[in-house]
Amino acid sequence: MEIENPGLSAASMAMSFGTDSKFRFLFRWWAVLTGVASTVAALPIVALSFACYGAAIFLGKVRPLRDAYEFLLQAYDRIIARLGIEVLRDPRDAPALRLMVSLSLTAVPIFAIQLILGKPRLLLVVAFYLSLYGVKFQRFIRMFSASHVEAHRRHGYFSEKYDKVFGRYLEFFLGYLYGNAPELGRTAHVCLHHRENSGPDDTRTNMGYDRTSRLDFLWYLSDNIWTVLGLAPYAYFKARGDEKNRKRMFWGMARYFAYFAAVFIYDWRIGTMFVLVPLLCMNFINAITAWVQHAFSDPARPKDYFANTVTVVDKVNFLNEGYHLCHHHRAGLHWTEMPVHFERLRERMREAGSLVFRDLDFLGLFLELTLFRRMDVLADKLVPWEPMNHEERLALLAKRTSLRAP
Numbered sequence: 025m026e027i028e029n030p031g032l033s034a035a036s037m038a039m040s041f042g043t044d045s046k047f048r049f050l051f052r053w054w055a056v057l058t059g060v061a062s063t064v065a066a067l068p069i070v071a072l073s074f075a076c077y078g079a080a081i082f083l084g085k086v087r088p089l090r091d092a093y094e095f096l097l098q099a100y101d102r103i104i105a106r107l108g109i110e111v112l113r114d115p116r117d118a119p120a121l122r123l124m125v126s127l128s129l130t131a132v133p134i135f136a137i138q139l140i141l142g143k144p145r146l147l148l149v150v151a152f153y154l155s156l157y158g159v160k161f162q163r164f165i166r167m168f169s170a171s172h173v174e175a176h177r178r179h180g181y182f183s184e185k186y187d188k189v190f191g192r193y194l195e196f197f198l199g200y201l202y203g204n205a206p207e208l209g210r211t212a213h214v215c216l217h218h219r220e221n222s223g224p225d226d227t228r229t230n231m232g233y234d235r236t237s238r239l240d241f242l243w244y245l246s247d248n249i250w251t252v253l254g255l256a257p258y259a260y261f262k263a264r265g266d267e268k269n270r271k272r273m274f275w276g277m278a279r280y281f282a283y284f285a286a287v288f289i290y291d292w293r294i295g296t297m298f299v300l301v302p303l304l305c306m307n308f309i310n311a312i313t314a315w316v317q318h319a320f321s322d323p324a325r326p327k328d329y330f331a332n333t334v335t336v337v338d339k340v341n342f343l344n345e346g347y348h349l350c351h352h353h354r355a356g357l358h359w360t361e362m363p364v365h366f367e368r369l370r371e372r373m374r375e376a377g378s379l380v381f382r383d384l385d386f387l388g389l390f391l392e393l394t395l396f397r398r399m400d401v402l403a404d405k406l407v408p409w410e411p412m413n414h415e416e417r418l419a420l421l422a423k424r425t426s427l428r429a430p
Contacts, residue, residue: 052246058307059246065304069153070161077159111186113179116360119343120170120181120194127167127198130155135201135298144293152298156201157305161387162340164309167202169345170194175209176355200283203303205254207276212257215269218355221329222318227256231326235319235425241311241394248311252303253277316389317348320379320424330376335366337407338385346385349378374409379424381405393425 084090104125108118134152138144157164171194174180180192195209212227220226228251233240250256254277261270284303288295321332329352336346344350347362350369357365373380381389384405392398403417412420 055246055249056242058249058304059242062245062249062304062308062311063242065301066308069157069301069305072150072153073157073159073161076154080159111183111190112181113177113183114181114358116358117173117181119166120173123163123166123170124181124193124198126163127155127201131198131201138294138298139287139290142291142294144291144297149297156302161309164202165340165345165385165387166342167194167198168309168313169343171199171204171209172213172345173343173359175213200280201298201302203252203299203306205252205276205280207272208252208254208257211269211272211276212251212254214355215266216257216260218352221327221352222314222321222332223327223329225260227251227260228314230315230318231321235315236394236397236399238394241315244315245308245311248314249307252307252310254280312390313386316386316393319389319393320421322377322424323426325376328376330373330378333378334386334389335373335378335380336384336386336389337380337382338388339383340385349373377409377424380407382407 084093101122104122105115105118107125108115108121112118112121131152134148134155138148138152141148155163156167158166174192174194179187180190182190182193192210195204196206199206199209217226217228220229222229222231224231228248230244233244235241254273258270258273258277261267261273284295284299287299317334318329318332320334322328325331330349333349333352335349338346341347343359344362345359347366350357350362350365353369354365381402382405384392389402392401399418399421400414402421403414406417406421408417408420
């Protein structure tokens with residue numbers, strides 16, 4: 025199948041650095057190799073994360089261990105709640121604070137110890153990955169959601185008293201450990217993605233790709249590296265004469281590339297395991313999220329974000345990340361208010377044909393839509409606005425993943 029839109033990231037890079045065919049060829053195939061490398065890097069960590077999840081379930085069946093864990097968890101949450109009242113602008117953001125404290129007490133010291141010891145230690149590498157991604161990737165999901173919310177806060181999470189030290193703590197400090205360059209949130213996400221709403225000029229648009237094709241996702245993953253590195257957003261702002269955001273992206277990239285180079289110069293093995301692999305994993309997981317959050321565009325109205333933005337309702341919905349359409353409609357709304365806002369938007373969502381799925385998260389949506397291509401499962405989890413039988417639901421899903429307008 026020929027992809028109609030080969031990816032705005034690659035197009036933006038060519039526009040920024042020249043239109044010579046040799047440049048385009050090199051950019052494309054370097055990106056493809058990076059896409060393959062991202063998949064290869066992520067799979068062992070996925071296996072580790074889910075293996076530990078299985079072990080956690082097994083240990084959870086031992087009642088003394090489960091009771092001790094729940095006691096410590098409740099005590100930890102009480103401490104975080106009291107701390108949140110003191111240090112946060114809004115105490116409702118205590119779940120994000122809990123994540124920041126947990127990462128600061130695990131991933132940061134593990135990385136520091138590894139730098140001090142010099143030679144990479146396998147146990148430290150495993151502990152570092154588990155501290156970053158957690159069991160069943162739950163810690164990464166929480167980090168992703170918390171960073172997303174932070175990006176839309178003019179002053180971040182922390183109150184004025186603590187903001188000078190901890191301002192944008194996730195994006196400008198902890199984000200380095202995940203391979204998340206500064207300004208990808210505050211600048212690229214807020215001032216680019218929310219301006220374009222995954223339309224044709226968005227560097228993360230999936231228009232022109234078959235969202236049910238694993239091969240198309242590989243092409244999309246390959247192009248996504250330009251956004252993760254900050255180069256595609258930089259080209260976007262440069263082309264539009266947006267000097268403020270262009271400069272922000274430049275200095276964000278400069279800081280991350282300096283960090284990347286410094287660790288590799290110190291020890292290339294540490295650089296590979298603690299910097300390069302997280303960057304490739306960020307590309308892989310970030311591409312999955314962007315791929316499915318706007319997977320079901322209406323061919324008749326490809327620029328309508330009410331139509332192309334997916335809502336997923338799941339038991340584990342950290343910071344209400346699943347209410348993605350509500351977020352695009354009111355990006356500054358506090359995450360605790362999203363469910364109420366969803367009810368307000370019901371009629372407009374019905375008119376636009378917005379798709380809502382129950383008992384599903386974004387990772388599950390990717391697995392069913394693209395990896396396993398089980399449209400029957402998605403049809404069962406779809407919450408239609410009007411009564412529909414199974415065949416009608418399948419036809420709707422096929423239409424909304426179509427590449428061509430009628």
